[in-house]
Amino acid sequence: MSSPDDPSPGGRVWVLPADVTTDALAPGRYMSLGLDGIAGHCLEAVLPDFAAQVRPGDLLAAGPNFGTGSSREQAAGVLRHLGIAAVLAPSFAGLFYRNAINLGLTVLVCPRAGEFIDGEHARLQRDPALVQRGEGRAPIAYEPAAPFLQRMLDAGGLLPLLERRLLRGEIAAQQRPAS
Numbered sequence: 001m002s003s004p005d006d007p008s009p010g011g012r013v014w015v016l017p018a019d020v021t022t023d024a025l026a027p028g029r030y031m032s033l034g035l036d037g038i039a040g041h042c043l044e045a046v047l048p049d050f051a052a053q054v055r056p057g058d059l060l061a062a063g064p065n066f067g068t069g070s071s072r073e074q075a076a077g078v079l080r081h082l083g084i085a086a087v088l089a090p091s092f093a094g095l096f097y098r099n100a101i102n103l104g105l106t107v108l109v110c111p112r113a114g115e116f117i118d119g120e121h122a123r124l125q126r127d128p129a130l131v132q133r134g135e136g137r138a139p140i141a142y143e144p145a146a147p148f149l150q151r152m153l154d155a156g157g158l159l160p161l162l163e164r165r166l167l168r169g170e171i172a173a174q175q176r177p178a179s
């Protein structure tokens with residue numbers, strides 16, 4: 001999401017089932033290809049046309065326990081690489097959730113994520129925390145990220161946030177002890 005008062009332009013909603021694994025997002029056999037190579041295979045076991053048709057600004061609406069499986073951060077990284085604006089789900093696997101935040105991928109707890117219609121157009125609105133839907137459909141509320149996590153997402157992830165804070169002098173650079 002771009003700024004607190006500026007809603008995203010939105011995109012297509014891709015509806016996914018419960019328990020989507022990190023291996024479905026970033027298949028292990030393609031790990032040596034880097035994010036570009038992995039991106040071409042993202043979700044191919046669940047939605048064969050996803051990688052070819054996804055566009056920046058699109059949203060994923062999934063069932064509970066999204067991102068279950070391994071701790072591979074490429075699973076969140078590939079979704080950010082593809083331009084996914086946010087993943088909305090009733091719950092997330094803990095490691096995936098934290099990897100996503102660290103990499104700047106917006107992941108939002110949305111108890112009613114199952115109400116989205118595959119292919120509909122929607123856009124995130126931050127205040128109030130709603131997903132606006134087209135064609136006269138009622139908006140769907142999500143739980144806003146905690147303020148410290150939202151700052152991290154706004155910065156583009158953990159490393160960009162730390163770099164920004166270091167440049168502003170909010171944190172001191174650590175010097176290595178002489179060996």
